[in-house]
Amino acid sequence: PHLDPAALYERILNVERRSWKGRRGVGIDTGLLERLGDHVDGQLGRLEREIYELAGSEFNLNSPVQLRKVLFDDLGLPVVKKTRTGPSTDQSVLEQLAASHPIAERLLEYRSLAKLKSTYIDVLPRMVNPATGRIHTRYNQTVTATGRLSSSDPNLQNIPVRTELGRRIREAFVAPRGHRLLSADYSQIELRILAHLTGDGNLIEAFERGEDIHAATAARIHGVAVEDVTAEMRYGAKAVNFGIVYGQGPYNLARQLGIERREAKRIIDTYFEMYPGVRAWIERVHEQARKDGYVTTMFGRRRKLPEISSTDRVARANAERIAQNTPIQGTAADIIKLAMIDLHGEMLRRGLRSRMVLQVHDELVFEVPKAELDLMRELAREKMEGAVQLNVPLVVDVADGRTWAEAHP
Structure with a gap:
């Protein structure tokens, strides 16, 4: 299908005007995040000690200059890539060095844990709105060049799905009493x-x-x-x-x-x-x-x-x-936006109490009263799979749970 550009622009803008008007936000278990933060601190301490032992001395793990000296001067590892200031120690370099020395693998693990802790575990509790007790992220229509929605304050679209820590963070996104979180995720939509x-x-x-x-x-x-x-x-x-x-x-x-x-x-x-x-x-x-x-x-x-x-x-x-x-x-972005518009309109028409609370790439997450769960499963699948007709079927995986992690296994 090829929509008139002006008509498409108007429909896409409706994602912001309709679907996210008066954003409902999403519930957060701050206690879980605090406990998770303590656990990650312990893991970071262990990794830090292992790295110092492999390096033969203590140094500032966050200093590129000191890390460069340890890797290339003290340990004699090969220089993979150079920058204006000297040999690079970025992620791609450490991934290549991992086969040469175990310190590179430990550094990658340390950086991954530290980034998730500083970006989500430490930050999310501080971003809970005191009036609602929920987190209200901001969705941006015109930031990405491909047309995908982006998320900010906080960015909830980059929490890893497949890592254990990413799943633990998603466990902190919870449904209120009497509700479930429902995840509807396009299967291999880009392919x-x-x-x-x-x-x-x-x-x-x-x-x-x-x-x-x-x-x-x-x-x-x-x-x-x-x-x-x-x-x-x-x-x-x-x-x-x-x-x-x-x-x-x-x-x-x-x-x-x-x-x-x-x-x-x-x-x-x-x-x-x-x-x-x-x-x-x-x-x-x-x-x-x-x-x-x-x-x-x-x-x-x-x-x-x-x-x-x-x-x-x-x-x-x-x-x-x-x-x-x-x-x-870009087409995948257009399709999910059109599905969001249709879903939002149908939910309003039926007077449902279910609400769309998150959009993450090809996934929509809803907060659903238990009495509406069966209906919302059918509705999400129907509107998302029917958003556009392709030469191959669109398939949507739908699941629910008390937490986001349970809803998106």
């Missing part, structure tokens, strides 16, 4: 949009049959039956499936999977053999972007790409990655 936009027959058929797309890709890459695909094989295929969306090349895939660049190239080539329509679409998108100077989402929203014809190879390559990602991620 489904990719199938629709590219028209690739193999990709479309896989989604129509309800296949595990990552397992199917892994089976083809490794030349095994789907039932023989291991968890490691599936993880690698998942990295490829999503990496293609973001324009990932052999170098970055090799780094992510810890494999040789030659093997990463073979995997990517096999992917394009399996889904030839994807490669053809990427080439068409790049060509059209060079001609127009912009790309569009499925609904006609444009993103300008001034560097798409740049003589600077790095700038041009980055613009090409954006050109193939924006129609996918």
Whole structure:
């Protein structure tokens, strides 16, 4: 579907005017966060001692200058990347050094815990509104270039889903008595949009049959039956499936999977053999972007790409990655916003007491009275899966729980 740009702009603005007018906020268990903070302090202390022991001396873990001296002068580790001030000690460098010395792995763990503690565990209790006893984040319509909503004061969209500590933080988001939190999450929406936009027959058929797309890709890459695909094989295929969306090349895939660049190239080539329509679409998108100077989402929203014809190879390559990602991620953003509008309108029409309290990328979270739970499950699935008609089915996973962690297992 291609909506009139003015009509689409008006509908998208309604997300802010309707869905978030008089934001309800979300309940927080501050006691849990305080206990979690004490636990993380203990973990940080343990990691700090282990790092000092591996380094052979104590130093300021937050000082790049002192860390640089420990890693490259004292321990003699190889310099991976340089900056204007000397060898880099950023995350990508530590990830590469992890195979050479255990101190790098400990430093990565320390930084991850420290960041989550300072960003969420310590901050969230202070941001509870004393009048409501809830946290009221701010959703921004026009911050991200792809059109996705962003969240600030506090940012609730970057809490890790898969890490143990991320799940513990999500346990602090709670429903009030007599209510449940209901999570409705689009399943692999970007890959489904990719199938629709590219028209690739193999990709479309896989989604129509309800296949595990990552397992199917892994089976083809490794030349095994789907039932023989291991968890490691599936993880690698998942990295490829999503990496293609973001324009990932052999170098970055090799780094992510810890494999040789030659093997990463073979995997990517096999992917394009399996889904030839994807490669053809990427080439068409790049060509059209060079001609127009912009790309569009499925609904006609444009993103300008001034560097798409740049003589600077790095700038041009980055613009090409954006050109193939924006129609996918931008369309996903448009779809969930349209679903939010339809859901909000239907909830008002029915006079429901359920409220939409969080939006996190492809997920909507509702605070639902127990008496409305069955209805809201059906309503969320119906409106989200029916927000737009694609060549493949949209699928929404719906679950509920006392906490956000329970609702999004």
